[in-house]
Amino acid sequence: MVKMIHLIFISVSIKYLMITMNLKLSRVSKYALTNPSSIREIMNIITDYKLHPEKYPKKLIYLAGGWPQDPPPEFLRDALLELASDKKLFVKSSRYGATRGQPNLISKIVEYEKKIYGKKVQPEELLVGLGSTDLTSAFFKAVLNPGDNVIIATPGYLNYKRQIEIELELECCIKKWQIIDENGNFDPDVDKLESTIDDKTKAIILSSPGNPDGQVLNNRQYEKILKVAEEHQIFLVIDLAYRAFIYEEAPQYVKKRKNPYEVHLCSFSKEFRVPGWRIGYIVANKNLIEAIETIEQARTLTPSRIVQEAITLMFQKQGIYNRLKQFHERSLEKYREIGLKTYEMLKSIEGLQPLRPFGGFYVFFKHKKWKSREFCNELLLKEQVALVPGIDFGLEGWTRLSFAPVIEDLESLEEGIRRISNFIKSNKHL
DSSP: HHHHHHHHHHHHHHHHHHHHHOOOOOOHHHHHHHHHHHHHHHHHHHHHHHGGGGGSSSOOEEOOOOOOOOOOOHHHHHHHHHHHOOHHHHHHSOOOTTTTTOOHHHHHHHHHHHHOOOOOOGGGEEESSSHHHHHHHHHHHHHTTTOOOOEESSOOOOOHHHHHHHHTOOOSSSEHHHOOOOOOOOHHHHHHHHHOOOOOOOEEEEEEEETTOOOOOHHHHHHHHHHHHHHHOOOOEEEEGGGGGBBOOOOOTTTOOSSSEEEEEHHHHHTTTTTOOEEEEEEOOHHHHHHHHHHHHHSSSSSOHHHHHHHHHTTTTTTTTHHHHHHHHHHHHHHHHHHHHHHHHHHSSEEEOOOOOBBBBEEEESSSSSSSSHHHHHHHHHHHHEEEEEGTTTTEEEEEEGGGTTOOHHHHHHHHHHHHHHHHTTTTOO
């Protein structure tokens, strides 16, 4: 087993060396090749398991990725089928679209925001893109210059750092604002945030509910952060990918954007369970939206037209907002129940200190004896359970467990946590 895993990683290294010997690559791509994310490394093993399960002593339990297992709503599937069966509409949907997104979809998103979240948005404050990942990169490209810096709430989504490095060609400084204290408590200290800001700071980026920690900023905390951003005239970017999965009452900032420095990133990937469709939108000051649009004209040209038309068709159905509310309510109840159950199971394991999640797909836990990568690698090697090391999110000694890939397979979740418990018990001497 050890030999097999080593061979996978060696083959990746050899492939990189062969490429760099024959091609004159940019320093950015060389950096990316030599610094792969742990999730990509884990995916190599997942792929190998699917091809050669006989190599592994036990069934692999994947609790690493942030993609939901449960299906999209049936009425979205119906809309896609209707589009595909209408030849005229299908042909129309296969053509280029507007860089900012199709006007019909934008008007429907305005309705969706108001009816589902109670948020008033103007069409000129919206831009549709290839998921919030694409839009985050476009934002960075639109506002950052070489030598600028961005503050990332830490732990934070692992792709933010990589996006900044690639978009700014390694010429931007990334600062960390730690929001989990040394005792393992969620404690976003705004004074520490303010002390991190200097005249080169352009933005603060955070997520709520948090990835990887499942924490939700309350209204008071968010208002303090927003006030700091406004006083220093820097952007506050809040990633709301998991806003439909807030376990308790949603805070006010989900429902309202208050000033020109506030940027909301929204995604249909999680809300509609369509991460493979790559569609999301950004809500911001119209001048910033215009700047991002010019960037996207060169980066992506246009978001997927057929995906936009399918979602627009769904929005046009009678009673759709009541059906969406019911879909979100059922989903929230399920994710909250499984999220809290996961937390309680991890809490019962001696040596682990999990954070109670208040939203999202994850439980983030601290382990005293291991560094993050050591813990995840050994667990995968000995028990065939895949998790993501906390160091990838900026916090050593922690690990992220995602229950989303097994949201409809409670037995696998329970078995995975039993294996984690067995692993810790059998390695007490370490």
